[in-house]
Amino acid sequence: MRTFLVVLVVAGCTASVVAAAPGAQQIALKSGAVIVGAVSMDGADLVIDVDGASLRVPLNDVALVTPADEQGSGQVDRLLLKALESRQQYGGGREIGVIAEAFRLAPDDPRVAYWYALSLAEAGYGKGADDVFAPRREAIAEVYPGMADRLAQLIEAKKKIEALPPKLGKRLDQIERAADASTYFEDGDLQAAYFQLVDQHDQPVPRDAFRISCNGNNEKTETFADGYVLFTFVRRSSYDDQPCRVEMQKEGYADAQFEFRGARGGARDAGKFVAKSYGDSDRSEAQALVVDESGKPLAGASVSVSTNRGNAATDPQTANDQGVVTFALFPGDYSFRASLPGYNTAYQSLAVRHAGDAAQPVKLVMYPQLLGTARVEWRMQPAGYPGPRMPEGDGEAELTAPPNVQASRGPYGPGLPWLRFQQQADELQLEVVQQMQYPGAPPNFVGRYRAAEADEESPKPAEQFEAIDLSDVDALKDQLDLVPVDPRRGGASTVLPAQEGAIYVGRVVSRDMQTGRPAVYDFKVIVSDVDQSTE
CATH class of the missing domain: 2.30.30.100 (SH3 type barrels.)
Structure with a gap:
């Protein structure tokens, strides 16, 4: 047998x-x-x-x-x-x-x-x-x-x-085999890392509570049981000295940042990261007082609170008859924002340092909202960029305060990123926003045009504005009170008083909004109207 x-x-x-x-x-x-x-x-x-x-x-x-x-x-x-x-x-x-x-x-x-x-x-x-x-x-x-x-x-x-969650173990094997099979990518090498992210009670941190920033391409974040996270990305070797970062971003967790690095040919074990979570007992009472410029309480103002990450910390509240609102906040850094029709929005920051301790009250001073209108004209020419030369072009637009994007004629399309209204306390201002200098671009400048006093014999400001020729703004400098650059702003912008009838002439380096390429704008702007909101 x-x-x-x-x-x-x-x-x-x-x-x-x-x-x-x-x-x-x-x-x-x-x-x-x-x-x-x-x-x-x-x-x-x-x-x-x-x-x-x-x-x-x-x-x-x-x-x-x-x-x-x-x-x-x-x-x-x-x-x-x-x-x-x-x-x-x-x-x-x-x-x-x-x-x-x-x-x-x-x-x-x-x-x-x-x-x-x-x-x-x-x-x-x-x-x-x-x-x-x-x-x-x-x-x-x-x-x-x-x-x-x-x-x-x-x-x-x-x-x-x-010992890891089975699905994570399977993915790690897949990554290892993928790295062995293809060691070259057009935009870099495949890198990966995994870590465990839990709170102080060893509970997994939810996916929406953190974000990962890394100088790579094709970034992908995967979560698994027990708080394990797998992060894959593609990066060139010249950037290997730059770590990736895990940043907490959700209300209910303390601000924290954890660093890790990826590995080629597999996935690096980045270890265990412990984030601190808060409970209701960790909240502190924080009050905000909303008043006008004379100190009078502004009942009905809406007050919202956001974290330094930009997320809403709680639902907005309405100020009572005493102009007071009360919030219960976790430790952290916050920004308070008050809004009321007819008033300019007010902001104030607050740091809550210790759980359960009452924070110092926040005072939000609101000023009547100012309305303004300005007319701007410009000539645009390309600045120091290799490749086909862009065509030069003229344009004009009307600016309003509060900001309201208006259709403009010329190479920019809707809106002007290099000129805008802003209100600081009870003053309306124009801000000229400059970008870095480009090779071959002339230096920026801006100054107030010394207009003649309007009378029966002299032309009105609007007529003087029309007479300004932008074909050679450098020749106009003798007629300008040049505004020095504010060193606190690093030369990035220049703030100008927006007084009715004021005329400003200048040059700013920005970008052509249709192509994104550097461009120089010789411009003139007149503030035609300033008023107070009647809401």
Whole structure:
């Protein structure tokens, strides 16, 4: 009677049932299964007679055929050779079944133990690999000097991954294989890192409570169980010294920032980050008093509070008859904003430092909203940029306060990013917003035009404005009271009093809004009307 032998391999554990008739042959499959029976060929298949039943096995699935009674070192050597041949031909993974059978036959052979442990570790079975490797480490080190320590490191890394959430472990394996398969990307190399983000109670931090900033492309954030986060991105090696940052951004968590770096060829374990979460007992009472310029309370004003991250800290509230609103806030830095029809919006900052302590009241002074209208005309020319030259162009627009984007004629399209109204307390101002200098661009300047006093014989300001020729603004400097640059603003902008009838002439470097390329604007602007809101 012929029976059969089947060897099952599951995560490095081997189980077998053996019985063989004299003269039978043993067929080892690449999957690790072993069948004993009489063998014949039929085309590309092996036909195995097992106790009168025929089993057909594709020849491509067969690793080795030997006499069934051969259990010595020759059989082990052939199995080991076949396993290594499979690794060489197909890469790691397919040989694990064959090497498992070799290990069953010769568990004390350090060569077999090494390759079996390596195959298990590469397949993700760190603990199974350690069970094979640990008791045989010294013997393996004698056979393969220098390779035992590297295998031990690999096994420890795989054991660490096994302790992670299964879905994360699977993604880490995918990233490692992807990095091996494609080491070059057009815009850099694939990098990855993972970390655990929890609060002080070891509870996972939700995805909307943090953001990751990193100087990379194709950035992707994935979250997993127990607060684990995987971050992948593509970056050139020249930026490797720049860390990535995790920043807390949700109300209910203390401001915090954590740094990490990615790794090529896999994912770096960035460790565990602990963010502090707040509960209701950590809130502090904060009051805001809303008044006008004379100190009179402004009932009905709407007051909102936002964090320094720009998120709303709580719902807006309405000031009572005493102009007071009260909020319960967590420790942190806040910005209060008060609004009321007919008044300019008021802002004030507040720092809440200690949980449960009453914060100092915030005073929001509101001024009547000023209305203004200005007319601006300009000539635009390109500035110091390689490539095809942009056409020069003229344009004009009307500005209003409070700001209201108006359609303009000329190369800019809607709105003027380099000139705008703003109100500071009870003063209306014009702000000329400058950009950095570009090669070949002339220096910026702006000055108030010394207009003649309007009388019956002198032209009115509007008529004088029309007479100003922008073809050579440098020649007009003798007729201007030039405004010095405010050093506190770093030269980025110049603030001008917006008095009715005031005329300003100047030059500013900005960008053409249609192409985004640098451009120089020679301009003139007249403030035609200033009034107070009647709302």
